[in-house]
């Protein structure tokens with residue numbers, strides 16, 4: 001059983017994990033991220049997913065980009081874009097060879113939000129989500145904008161919305177003993193890390 005990071009208030013927990021992330025060398029980041037991705041891509045639920053959202057890593061986040069190297073021919077990939085309506089939600093825009101990028105207000109690269117290439121969040125099959133910390137129940141702590149929670153709030157409300165599956169991508173040291181779940185938090189269905197693959201109580205086989 002690994003030593004889990006103790007429960008701390010959000011700001012010191014964020015700082016502690018961000019320090020640990022930046023202590024990784026680039027080869028370590030690549031190796032651990034690839035191990036986490038390999039655990040996910042070995043799953044049947046990955047092979048069954050057609051429309052998959054990734055993200056472009058910043059500030060030492062685990063890197064999901066190698067998922068594309070393990071893609072099946074019928075799979076399509078999407079990246080989050082801050083909604084142009086400034087409603088605190090994310091859009092998911094197709095990522096292919098022709099995608100053009102710009103920096104958003106957090107200085108994270110994102111595709112231009114073309115309506116044509118935008119896929120509603122409910123029509124995705126699998127969303128690989130960035131995180132700062134997670135716990136053994138699937139509670140997720142992000143960078144504090146509430147973007148994933150607002151975008152996937154429909155998963156909290158309807159029994160029918162098992163999809164898309166939300167899968168956190170993490171380094172093992174991002175697992176916290178316990179995080180307090182807020183009413184707006186949308187729990188993760190899965191977490192894949194360099195050391196483990198977790199399925200939480202969401203009925204996914």
Ligand SMILES: Nc1nc2c(c(=O)[nH]1)N(C=O)[C@@H](CNc1ccc(C(=O)N[C@@H](CCC(=O)O)C(=O)O)cc1)CN2
Pocket residue numbers: 014055056057058061080081082090106108130131142143144145146147148
């Ligand atoms: N790679 C990546 N892309 C992503 C996200 C993410 O977490 N990672 N997001 C996930 O939602 C959205 C952007 N959300 C963000 C939310 C807050 C801050 C931010 O900088 N917040 C604080 C600092 C927090 C900290 O680092 O401790 C600030 O504004 O100063 C940045 C992005 C969309 N794209």
Ligand SMILES: Nc1ncnc2c1ncn2[C@@H]1O[C@H](COP(=O)(O)OP(=O)(O)OP(=O)(O)O)[C@@H](O)[C@H]1O
Pocket residue numbers: 140141142143144145146147148149150153182184185
């Ligand atoms: N469904 C929602 N409706 C309205 N406000 C929301 C909703 N979800 C989250 N928020 C707001 O977003 C703020 C940030 O939430 P939280 O700290 O959980 O973000 P996070 O999950 O860490 O960030 P992110 O998803 O961007 O990585 C909260 O103060 C909350 O009020």
